[in-house]
């Protein structure tokens with residue numbers, strides 16, 4: 001059972017998780033119970049409309065500053081300036097926050113290349129092999145969402 005729980009919360013095979021990492025996760029969450037519980041636990045709350053509704057709301061407020069279908073291909077960086085480019089736009093700023101899964105940042109052309117430690121870390125952090133879907137049903141009697 002512990003294996004099932006840890007596999008689900010890690011969303012990968014436990015062979016890919018360090019024992020220390022698993023212990024840290026359990027410790028940081030005050031035990032296993034909170035990780036899997038609905039009431040009072042991590043599975044209790046959901047964003048109304050789904051997590052992506054937050055993105056749509058931000059997009060509406062930010063307007064044309066949000067570029068869709070324009071994945072970043074190149075990042076030219078120095079200590080005080082960074083230029084991020086896709087196939088149709090280039091943006092320069094003092095800083096850039098790259099918030100993509102680590103392994104995907106290997107597909108970006110970095111100029112100069114990333115520091116060796118960072119580059120090696122990216123190569124050793126694959127994405128998990130598990131996906132999860134969530135759905136809701138409606139009970140016929142009373143029509144209450146379950």
Ligand SMILES: Cc1cc2nc3c(=O)[nH]c(=O)nc-3n(C[C@H](O)[C@H](O)[C@H](O)COP(=O)(O)OP(=O)(O)OC[C@H]3O[C@@H](n4cnc5c(N)ncnc54)[C@H](O)[C@@H]3O)c2cc1C
Pocket residue numbers: 011070071072073099100101104108128130131132
């Ligand atoms: C199976 C599974 C179940 C999960 N269940 C839960 C849960 O129940 N509750 C919970 O809170 N969390 C859950 N998580 C974790 C949650 O999904 C992640 O923590 C969260 O999505 C991370 O958000 P993020 O914005 O950092 O990255 P992501 O959601 O990965 O977003 C990265 C974005 O970057 C974009 N991108 C990639 N490359 C480029 C590029 N070159 N240029 C521009 N954009 C790019 C991608 O298209 C994507 O939109 C789960 C994760 C998994 C895998």
